[in-house]
Every structure is written in C-alpha cells, then in structure tokens.
Amino acid sequence: MKKINLLALALCPVMMLSGCAxxxxxxxxxAETVIVYQALPLPDLIVSxxxxxxKTSSNAYKEYYICEDASIIITEDTRExxxxxxxxxxxxxxxxxxxxxxxxxxxxxxxxxxxxxxxVQTLEFNYELGEGEEAVRLTCLAGYLTDGATxxxxxxxxxxxxxxNHRDEFIQVMQSAVISRD
Numbered sequence: 001m002k003k004i005n006l007l008a009l010a011l012c013p014v015m016m017l018s019g020c021a022x023x024x025x026x027x028x029x030x031a032e033t034v035i036v037y038q039a040l041p042l043p044d045l046i047v048s049x050x051x052x053x054x055k056t057s058s059n060a061y062k063e064y065y066i067c068e069d070a071s072i073i074i075t076e077d078t079r080e081x082x083x084x085x086x087x088x089x090x091x092x093x094x095x096x097x098x099x100x101x102x103x104x105x106x107x108x109x110x111x112x113x114x115x116x117x118x119x120v121q122t123l124e125f126n127y128e129l130g131e132g133e134e135a136v137r138l139t140c141l142a143g144y145l146t147d148g149a150t151x152x153x154x155x156x157x158x159x160x161x162x163x164x165n166h167r168d169e170f171i172q173v174m175q176s177a178v179i180s181r182d
Contacts, residue, residue, distance in 0.1 A: 103128035
C-alpha cells in the first residue's frame with residue numbers, strides 16, 4: 001500500500017496540475033514538455049493546514065502535507081500573463097484531467113468563499129491510478145484561486161473509500177486561503 005501511495009504522489013504533478021497533460025509520445029507524435037510548478041512554501045499564499053497533517057517532501061514537491069492516505073499539495077501557475085477567472089481555469093483543468101485518464105468520474109464543482117477577497121473554484125472527481133489488482137481508486141478536490149497574476153492550485157486527495165473522512169478538512173483548507181501581498 002505504501003508503494004501505491006508513493007506512486008500516487010509521484011504522479012500527482014501530472015494528474016493534479018492543469019496545463020501539463022502529457023500523452024505518451026508515439027512515433028508520429030512529438031513529446032510535450034512538462035510544466036514545472038513551484039510548490040509550497042509560497043510566500044504570497046497562506047493556508048491553514050489541519051494539525052493532524054504532517055509536513056513532508058519528495059522529489060516532486062519541496063513541501064506538502066499527509067495524514068494517513070490523504071494529501072494536501074499547494075502549487076502555483078504563473079505561465080499566463082493574467083488569470084481573469086478561476087472558473088475558466090478549472091474548466092480547462094477538467095478537460096486536461098479527462099485527457100490523462102479514462103477513469104475520470106466528475107463529481108461536482110462549486111465556488112467557495114475564502115479568507116480573502118477571492119473565491120476558490122473547486123473541482124471534485126474520482127479517478128483510478130494503476131491497473132488491475134494494483135489499481136487504487138482516488139477522489140480529488142482541487143481548488144483554484146487567482147489574484148489575476150497567479151493561479152494558486154490546492155490539491156487535496158485521498159482513497160475514495162476514506163475520502164469522506166477528510167472532505168470537511170479539505171474544504172476548510174480551501175476556505176482558509178489568503179493571498180498576502182506585502
């Protein structure tokens with residue numbers, strides 16, 4: 001199980017960050033470049049992480065948080081000259097997620113008020129990681145928050161069978177988000 005969780009974390013940069021959908025290159029298709037996002041700590045985004053989550057790191061992320069099978073990863077995307085809508089970004093992200101997996105099952109989308117003047121647009125979906133007996137069913141709540149110059153992405157996920165145990169915490173994390181420009 002630990003091996004599957006590590007695999008899930010290793011694939012998170014591909015599954016959880018919009019704009020970096022990559023298909024396997026074929027003989028007729030050129031390979032695309034994976035966009036690298038800056039992961040926490042972000043100096044201009046403040047979020048409250050529940051106490052039961054432990055800070056950790058990996059090759060993919062300098063800092064993220066885990067509790068049992070759940071994880072919270074916060075990244076930013078500054079590739080566009082301006083981001084006018086977190087909703088439009090979430091629609092594009094969902095399209096990219098659908099291209100990355102044939103097992104994506106859209107659950108819902110809503111706008112949450114956060115601790116600042118900006119709202120968080122969420123996507124909630126299920127997907128499968130791996131194949132056959134090794135496959136793990138995950139549920140993700142991804143939140144998108146922008147100040148116009150940067151898109152902040154809060155990715156919360158857990159195994160589908162335990163996701164409801166963490167969902168309220170995930171919502172609280174997203175609602176606590178504050179963009180701080182000193």
